[in-house]
Amino acid sequence: MxxxxxxxxxxxxxxxxxxxxxxxxxxxxxxxxxxxxxxxxxxxxxxxxxxxxxxxxxxxxxxxxxxxxxxxxxxxxxxxxxxxxxxxxxxxxxxxxEISERLMIRAEIFDGDDISLFPPAHALNDVVAMRGNSSRVVGLDLHVDGEDVTAFLCDGLIVATPTGSTAYSLSAGGPVVMPDTQALVLSVICPHTLTSRPLVLPTSCELIVRVSRACTPLNFSVDGQTGVPLCTGDYVKITESNKTVRLVMxxxxxxxxxxxxxxxxxxxxx
CATH class of the missing domain: 3.40.50.10330 (Probable inorganic polyphosphate/atp-NAD kinase; domain 1)
Incomplete structure (x- = not known):
């Protein structure tokens, strides 16, 4: 061996x-x-x-x-x-x-003209869109499977896998999801509202998070490993990845x- x-x-x-x-x-x-x-x-x-x-x-x-x-x-x-x-x-x-097979999520970044800005990235834990150098809140619009779901004024947003549900998402008030569950968790970071709650969505969903308002570029990260700027009008398309990670337990x-x-x-x- x-x-x-x-x-x-x-x-x-x-x-x-x-x-x-x-x-x-x-x-x-x-x-x-x-x-x-x-x-x-x-x-x-x-x-x-x-x-x-x-x-x-x-x-x-x-x-x-x-x-x-x-x-x-x-x-x-x-x-x-x-x-x-x-x-x-x-x-x-x-x-x-035992082998614990963990799902990953795929993220693609586009500008307002639907032009791809970066190669697709795959996350085991989470993808995060977070305000940059400015202390002002940012505006984020959420679309699920083509439906306009809602808009947030907040510091940012996390989309986590079940594996990542016990990481940053948990600190932002998200639920703990068992590792073998086929689901995605959407948690908003410091939303300027009393009624925002995390969402648990099926992995079959296509999520689009669009930047509607930002004084300075947001920082978009994948598993905390890479950071790219997001400007007003840019959007991120998030789907289930065709990749998985196998963890030995x-x-x-x-x-x-x-x-x-x-x-x-x-x-x-x-």
Whole structure:
């Protein structure tokens, strides 16, 4: 078995963690290779945090499943910590792991003349249109499947996947959506109204978010990895992507247990 290791060397302790990983891999007869070596391999192993995982999704050319080992802070997208390497490698060798296939969304940016401004981008977590340098609110018009739905005066807007529902969307008041749900979550950032609520939409929808008012260009980002300007009249078309991401999970993975452990989610305290 061959595993390509993707590192985030900006995290303290990465070199020590890599040594532990190499030692554990040798105990299980697993060969470590470079992700860009040209060799075929079975898994991408990401050593880092959630940001490292998202970066790997956008930079790797392999469709091998991701094994995400947390040495960052939250590690919501990771399957284990650095102290659980033996459990992880045992699961890989014995093939007792589970694959969680996550949907992605596709975003295209057009100007007011319907001319494409950038190549389509694909997001595992979310796409975000956020006001730029100005502190003034922006105007955003929402269209779903060709219907004029509503308009917002706000700081921005998030369209998240189920995977991304526990990230920025959650902080903006969006719901937690189970990873295997086929849905998109639309959350408005600081809307200037008392009645705005997040929307949960089927993945079959075509969403168009048009900038109707902006003193300065908005910043449009995909998984927090890329940023492009959006000016008045520009719009973003958002649909389900034909790409997916496969995450390796340990046996008996539970999204509810992850919610409790990582985000301190709970019901009534008696």
């Amino acid at each position: 061959k595993v390509a290791v993707i590192l985030n060397r900006t995290i303290a302790g990465t070199d020590a963690a890599l040594c532990e990983l190499q030692s554990a891999a040798s105990r299980f007869g697993i060969e470590i290779v470079e992700p860009d070596s040209g060799e075929a391999y079975d898994f991408n192993l990401v050593l880092g945090g959630d940001g490292s995982v998202l970066r790997a999704v956008h930079t790797t050319n392999s469709d091998a499943p991701l094994v995400n080992i947390n040495i960052g802070s939250l590690g919501y997208l990771t399957c284990a910590g650095i102290d659980e390497l033996d459990i992880v490698f045992s699961s890989l060798v014995e093939k007792t792991y 340990l046996p008996n993975y539970s999204p509810f247990a992850t919610l409790r452990r990582k985000l301190n989610w709970r019901g009534t305290l008696l």
